[in-house]
Amino acid sequence: MPAKIILKNKKPMKKVKVDTVTIDIIESALRSARYEMDTVLFRTAMSPGIREQHDEFPMIANSEGKMVVGQFGSFIHGFLAGYEGTVEEGDIFLTSDPYSVNGAISHANDWLAMMPIYKEGRIIAWSAMFGHMTDIGGKVPGSLPTDARQIYEEGVCIPPIKIFQGGVLQTDVLKVILHNCRLPMWNLSDFNAIIAALRTAANRCIEISNRFGDDLFYSAMDEMLERNKRAMRELMRRTIPEKKQYFEDYLCDDGMGMGPYKIACSMWREGDKCIFDFEGTDPQSIGSINFLLNEEMFKMFAGVYMIMVFDPQILFNDGFYDLMEVRIPKGTLLKPLKPAALSCRTHALGRIFDVLGGLLGLGNPAFMCAAGFSDSPHFMYSGYRANGEWYQLYQIGFGGIPGKPFGDGPDGHSLWPAFTNVPNEFLESYFPLRIETYETIPDSGGAGRFRGGNAIRIGYRFLEPGEISIHDDRWLTYPWGVNGGLPGMRSKKIMVRTDGSEENMPSKCDRVKVEAGDLLYFDTWGGGGCGDPLERDPANVSFDVEAGLVTVEGARRYGVVVNEDGVVDAAETTKLRAKMAKARGGVQLFDRGFTSIDELKSRCEAETTLPAPKAPEFTRRTAAVVKPKGKSKGKAA
């Protein structure tokens, strides 16, 4: 039964004609309000994840719940469809249960708050925001257990509830939730910050509505959606071919010794409608790498990606949703059945962007970007200090931005909007560790006419005994290159113990004990290269060599012969380039760095010292729902 919306004022909003300039004005005002939500949140949240790294997403939707400004698309509609109860003035809803909102949030660490904005008895808009909580209890610090098999192991999970009812905070409920978290003060202040941000948006919407009138505000938002739909229809007609395109990519492993998992997607256009079909994706994992993908959110990803590549002027909102259809088979990695574990979904979430890039690029190779830092790897470190105080760090890592037809990918940057690193001096003053190395890794970016960004190496020296968790990927499969560009370097983690011994760590692990003095090198991965490396201007290669971002040896991947000081030997370069071009032949559309999954696995241990993962086993339950076509070892495209 859908939610029952209580309106004291039954008068419906009236659609009125809005002058185009007024729409622009309201659009700017709403955009400012959205940024103001961020500002309020950053200033008052307490967990470094939200405060420093900005792992949060605000949104303002119209009275029907369609996102007008924001990033990830609206989940209000899904929430309303599934919520059994009333929506009343003064209510604010809170949930962290992905299954109750069809994946609008995709693991229980994300707390989503939603607020209907009432004005004179009617809902004029909605504000919503979700943010990642550093800890929500459960079996491991950070609440992202690699080995969880059910969501019940992943900490406190909040079904959609009214955390404010008629304007009154339900303190007992909040108490119950906080009681289950390891760092309740962080949760409390992050929660407060989110609520303050929602209220800020509410005040702004009411101000705008006062200024222009409710009907006009309503109609302008409608027109903003319509305007976006028109622009997107045009864009899709031009860029999405009617012929079916197919692309697949992989998650390397599940942290339990099985992998890779395949994500497959086909895309085509039928008239004005664009269809994305994930048929062929592997069944859900028995572990926690499942990603409950919300169809609407995927539409937003696809739309935003198109906008960025083809026309960044378009402001994106939910307007174009009718123009897309997303089909995700139930029981797959991207539509797991409750109570499948979900906490470590970050890798699949990131990989979706590589899949999208590949799909869209197939139809428009000239606009294609390489595969990049499609993940947010996590590092966690916790324990008790000598004085008995509990410390717990959750940190998101960054890597190489892909090479793109418009330029090189930056080194060691974030693919996620607004994310920033935590200053190392901050880490050192609040946690018992020292960051001894913080640099990008030469040659880790894939060579190309536009090179991929370099990966980051962080050297963590632990100063207290404790436990660490690592959540990373792309240690087995490569961030691929396009249009002749080479793949970027894969990730690795090396633990150097105080006795001098070195050990490669698996890319996903929990509860790894560390002692004071141990050193962990966390190497993320580079971005793939874009375009033929033999066409890169030797002056750019020389610049990178002088800067130490590419080595003398690495320059040879571009066919450039250069010395330590960056001086290019032009004659030798011409010769080498001719020789390489001949040996290589034409350029490939994709360079995945392997010919088949079996071939990749066969050299895994020699290259990484880690055993190759076994082919995934799936549960009987999902096997009944999904009938995978053959085994998960598709040939590389």
Add this chain to the structure above:
Amino acid sequence: MSYRLGVDVGGTFTDLLLVNERTGQTWTAKVPSTPADQSVGVLNGIAKVCERAGISPELIEHVMHGTTVATNTVLTGTGARCGLVTTKGYRQVLQIARSFVPGGLGGWVIYNKSLPMAPLSCTIEADERVSASGEVVRELNEADLRAKLEALKAKNIEALTVSLINAYANDSHERRIAQIAREVMPDIPVSLSSEVVPEMQEYERAVTTVANSYVRPRVQRYVHNLTTKLATQAKDVKLHILRSDGGLASASSAQEYPVNLLMSGPAGGVTGALWVAVQAGFPNLLTVDVGGTSTDVALIMNGEPRLRRETTVGDVTVRASSVDIRTVGAGGGSIAHVPELTKALRVGPQSAGADPGPAAYGRGGTEPTVTDANIVLGYLPEMQRLGGDMELNRGLANTAVTKVGEALGKRVKDAAQGIYDIVNENMVGALRLVSVEQGHDPRDYALIAFGGAGPLHANALSRLLGSWPSIIPPGPGVLCALGDATTAVRDESARTFIRQFSETSAKEVHKILTALAKDAAKSLEREKVPRKEMRFGYQVDVRYKGQGLQLTVAVDLDDLLKRGLAAISGPFDEEHKRLFTFALPLEHELVNLRANVQGRGISIARPALAKGTADPKAAAVGKQKTYMDGRDYTATVYDRAKLKAGNKVAGPAIVMEMDSTTVILPKHQGTVDKFGNILIYPDGYQAKSKAAASRRAASSKKAPAKGRK
């Protein structure tokens, strides 16, 4: 008899204001700027203003100067070739920056990062390490460093920066490296992060110190040059440079820490606007400086500009205090366009700049700009000459704006109205950043507009924000020079002191603040400011333990001793509640402690305007067809020079002066006050103003804190 001189060097004009320090009498002059060597224009101006005052330049004792040299060096990328020394493992601190990619989801697709100001090829690592608590974990390897510095020297660097990890907690290695560098490369200026900005956060400290090195040689040359030339006119003259935070730096401090001058020019405008507005009786105000390509806005509460702990110029953001000025890419030259896919009307951030400039300038520009829209609307009458001599071609403006009209399916004047409305909205966006977003209600503030185009938009902006009156000061260029001349010498001293309240005491904090004040007073003592004229202020940055950003709380030293640390935590909780609607039951933590000291300002007697009656018709010079709020009006045009105190100018009206034009909208009225300011109110406002006044009074009573990061 001694005189002081305020000098503002703008893109087109150099404005000067001479003050007799004893009587407060003033003289002004305006001469063309000389961009190739700005000091030439300054000297021309000095000659002119002294002639007007009938004095010898010898009598000028102080020259106060706002300069854009540092700003332009950053904007044009023409700074020094910088070397950088980091701690081993951190060579790429500027390359990685904060890993931030602007532009929202997918923004990376179109993001091309600019190169760091210190190239990686000129960055070396020192083998050393200091811990977060300041203890030396690894001694500096001097032999290794010396060899690397020699290699760096061979790369012909022009300035050197040293920025080591945790140097804010212990600067000994940075200082030792500076010594070695002076031996290896004695002629190269060295900037230390522990001196320029001794605060936590390695990237921010490094980028700030590198920016200091980057602009330093040019600023040094300029200041040295100017000092030498001034000395030929007046041998004992002291040159002071306006800093981004509105204080004054001595010539030597300006040369050593030029990163503090990045906002020197705009800060002069804010200071001047403040002076004018306070005199007119409005201590709470929003300032709007509309130029050709951008608009600078700031908020002033209780006569004090809000300060921010960072300064942004172009895409460089550094940790240096500045008046909280926000810039939006919306000015007279901003171009209006209609994207094909969305059919929306967009204005800026692209700008026609000064060349070719708006279509109406007739210099080959064909894109419709805000200035063109103002012409189409009739706000810039054809008889107006921009800057005194530039003719406006109405036909060209019309043709350009018509393009937008056709794309929108609108008449040309409606298209112009659209451009005018959108650019106003963009400016309001910036004004909201400094007001609403910081918890201030714009209805409690007056709005003062300057810059060539400010008075065209002031009335409309005030109406959008509810900020009354709109204050239009006479002579927008002189405003900056006035700001320069009225600024007091000021310096500040700060240190990071991270302590939970339970780990420190009011006594300890008191002791540190007192020591900081002593340190800050040194530069004033060098300027021979008598002790009794020094005014001290104390601030601490506080947060809840574990919180990221901090709020700045003003501290009264006596109160601190009397009430203990509650004198800090109380106001902090209040401010936190005011801004974010909640306080937390958590321990407080100190982050930075700061003391500032300033000398006495100067009192200036502005000549009072001759008094007239309410009727302004003696100043009327013609009629003008205008289009306002979507309707045709015939506006009366006035010559500002002929307006008298007490004149009431009813809208619709256009008031012209040499370097600006004021628009008064229908149903609004501008009153000329005794200083020549035009104060615009909506008709019937007086009746409502009581509520605002009481709100204003209430808001000025609280306000324990000011200036936040």
